[in-house]
Amino acid sequence: MSSAERVRAAAVKLFATKGFHGTGIRDLAQEAELSSATLYHYMGTKEDLLVEIMTTSLRRLIDAVAKATAGSDDPVVRMRTLVALHVLAHAAQPGETRVVDNEVDALSAPARARVVALRDEYEQYWADAIEDGAAANVFHTAQPAVTRLALLEMCSGVARWYSPKGPLKLEDLATHYAELALRVLGHPVAVRARDLRQCLEVVAQVWDLPVQEGF
Amino acid sequence: MSSAERVRAAAVKLFATKGFHGTGIRDLAQEAELSSATLYHYMGTKEDLLVEIMTTSLRRLIDAVAKATAGSDDPVVRMRTLVALHVLAHAAQPGETRVVDNEVDALSAPARARVVALRDEYEQYWADAIEDGAAANVFHTAQPAVTRLALLEMCSGVARWYSPKGPLKLEDLATHYAELALRVLGHPVAVRARDLRQCLEVVAQVWDLPVQEGF
């Protein structure tokens, strides 16, 4: 792993576990096995590093859902795909996703605006799928906007507790959450294994992970 | 409001919005309208202040669920009560709950152990209700533990976005979430208004809030 990669990995790990403000430049340097001065050869300010992690992580997620939902009009299929992708991404990359979800408040106003715009772009996929499903009468929810937020929070929570060392396989996790999401949306239909396998492949591809189960 | 109360309120506000590490002693002093030296007349260390906020907040929540679920054996009723209480607490006291949910990592090891023990005590109510419901065949979930975590994350998320200024009333919010939770648990039954009103009263009582709607 190159020094540049070590710096980024160190930042993801420490920002995710100790928070942006709780992580010092010297913590970063120690984790990356470099002097604090050398860090600045690979980054701008500490905030630049945070912004880079957030934007690339969100861009990857947006690319993944764009790729995985392309060509599908069925809201149920899209919803299953969105949930599976979101859960897989949060389980496989808990560091990045925890930083994105928890450290938005640490950004300065202009940087925060750019990150929030990306997040809104992502959540629009969820809003569209829910709206289309409600219009097609396959989803039944009295408060679509609230339900969307509830689903997103439920799925993002995975990054806070999932461990690949536990008994639960990634596929089982994603399948279970897709099932829960459809229940929330008032559409009690079993999850098809075929849809899920496609999501696993997209995640492995976009995040550049080995393809076998468990990443 | 006394100085002691202003210190605590300032800490809740700033810890919730800027994070524990992102909040300086001087920020706290300015928000509480005191000098930084005077702060230490009302608190121990900054971490003591954080621990006090977390433990009292969790104790109140535990007291509330103990009071509200006492005497009820029906897992469905208990689950509705747990969800409504949790959502109402997170919507009515977003500061405290955000601090509890997000700043656990900022604690030193011994303090964290005490807080996590309280959190586990609280979550046991959820685990019991889900287990009893599954045993009574009124809940249907393949992964009870995962479902519990998913539900908790879903409900806690309310503190991140709910605003009393929005169009959504507290009762509608709690009712909607109770409905979503029962769907997640495979028990599609409408929420009874009577159960909810009792939860509103318990929250108002335990958190010492005015009883009329909206707190």
Place this chain on the structure above:
DNA sequence: TCGACACTATCGATCGATCGATCGAACGTC
């Protein structure tokens, strides 16, 4: 009624430590 004393509340000044960030110099490699 009055002063003496104790106690609470407050703050300006300041402590040593750590913060994010920068500098010039020294490496190696081509």
Place this chain on the structure above:
DNA sequence: GACGTTCGATCGATCGATCGATAGTGTCGA
């Protein structure tokens, strides 16, 4: 000798925390 990397030393700023001093307030014996 040009360039990409690395680091020790150090900058001014800010951090959490403490100090002694100064008011205010209530109590109690004379």
